[in-house]
Amino acid sequence: xxxxxxxxxxxxxxxxxxxxxxxxxxxxxxxxxxxxxxxxxxxxxxxxxxxxxxxxxxxxxxxxxxxxxxxxxxxxxxxxxxxxxxxxxxxxxxxxxxxxxxxxxxxxxxxxxxxxxxxxxxxxxxxxxxxxxxxxxxxxxxxxxxxxxxxxxxxxxxxxxxxxxxxxxxxxxxxxxxxxxxxxxxxxxxxxxxxxxxxxxxxxxxxxxxxxxxxxxxxxxxxxxxxxxx
Numbered sequence: 649x650x651x652x653x654x655x656x657x658x659x660x661x662x663x664x665x666x667x668x669x670x671x672x673x674x675x676x677x678x679x680x681x682x683x684x685x686x687x688x689x690x691x692x693x694x695x696x697x698x699x700x701x702x703x704x705x706x707x708x709x710x711x712x713x714x715x716x717x718x719x720x721x722x723x724x725x726x727x728x729x730x731x732x733x734x735x736x737x738x739x740x741x742x743x744x745x746x747x748x749x750x751x752x753x754x755x756x757x758x759x760x761x762x763x764x765x766x767x768x769x770x771x772x773x774x775x776x777x778x779x780x781x782x783x784x785x786x787x788x789x790x791x792x793x794x795x796x797x798x799x800x801x802x803x804x805x806x807x808x809x810x811x812x813x814x815x816x817x818x819x820x821x822x823x824x825x826x827x828x829x830x831x832x833x834x835x836x837x838x839x840x841x842x843x844x845x846x847x848x849x850x851x852x853x854x855x856x857x858x859x860x861x862x863x864x865x866x867x868x869x870x871x872x873x874x875x876x877x878x
Contacts, residue, residue, distance in 0.1 A: 650721040651705040651706075651727075652705075652730050652731065653734070654701040654704040654707075655701075655731055655735050655738065656734040657701070657852030658700075658705070658709045658738065658791070659702050659709045659734070659735040659736075659742070659835075660739070660745075660828060660832075661697055661742070662693040662710075662739075662832070663739045663743060663746070663839070664742040664756070665692065666686070666689050666690035666692070666744050667742070667763040667835065667838070668689075668749070669686050669689035669690075670689075671746060671763050672746075672750060673685065674686050678770065680838035681762070683820075683821070683824050683825075684821070686824065687820035687829075688827070690816050690817065691816045692813065693709075694709065694809070694812055695753045695809050695812070695814075697709060698808065698812060700732050702808070706723070707809075708731060709793065709834070709835065709860070710722075710735060710740075710780060710832040710835070711732040711832075711834055711855075712788055712831065712832060712833060712861065713791075713792065713795060713861050713862065714728055715728065715862050715863065716788075716792040717796075717866070718834070718866075719851045719866035719867065720796050720866035720869055720870055721819060721870065722796070722799070726783030732834075733785075735834040736834045738834065738838075739834040739837055739839075740838050741838075742764065742840070743762075743839045743841065746762075746839070747842050750762070758843055761847075762838070762842055762847075763838070763839050764828065764839050764843045764847040765827050765828045765830040765836045765847075765850070765853075765854045766780075766827065766828065766847065767780035767850060771825075772824060772825050772827075772828055773825035773826060775825070775826045775827070780826055780857075781853060781857050784827060784854065784861060785860050786861065787822065787823050787829070787831050788857065788859075788861025789821045789861040789862070789868070790864075790865065791814070791815055791831055792861070792862045792866055792869065793814055793817065793865045793869055794811055794812060794815040796813075796865065797869065797874065798811045802819070816831075818830055827854070830858060831858050832858060833855040836851060836854035837851060837855075
């Protein structure tokens with residue numbers, strides 16, 4: 649239960665920190681942090697939590713990561729469902745806290761997006777469904793390659809949170825214009841449930857694509873790096 653609790657609070661921090669920066673601070677008058685700041689915020693949530701709870705739960709914070717680690721031989725199948733449930737619940741609770749905070753400002757309208765992921769007319773840059781699908785698959789695939797490589801027993805010990813956090817920052821720098829960046833079904837679900845409507849209608853892609861990408865990343869790493877048992 650301690651592991652599941654760690655995943656709950658870790659994913660809570662990721663959604664509150666990452667999506668919170670997008671909703672509350674990205675375009676704040678005069679001192680908005682913009683795309684660079686939001687990308688950095690997501691990376692920092694993973695970096696800080698990896699040091700805080702990595703030794704407790706492995707700090708997955710992401711159903712796609714848990715599935716990818718299982719496919720890579722690093723995580724037992726029996727823990728997959730409890731991890732995913734804890735991650736999704738953490739994301740939804742964080743989304744609720746963010747909603748309460750954001751709605752305290754005059755003019756707040758959840759219909760503006762609430763940092764939800766989308767494609768087509770709901771893509772920040774107007775990118776198509778195909779573009780969004782390819783982007784999310786490829787970004788998640790490389791995220792898993794970095795995670796599996798950085799946490800390999802042959803890699804320098806104790807440094808894994810740094811490349812993983814930086815990889816997530818880079819992923820956001822590339823893909824925020826395309827989908828608002830998911831690579832994490834729990835992150836997507838955590839805010840989409842409060843937007844409803846189109847955000848729920850497009851949520852399928854932000855479960856499917858990250859999971860496919862994670863599986864591809866695991867297969868590639870097992871090929872180039874060999875299998876490391878859980």
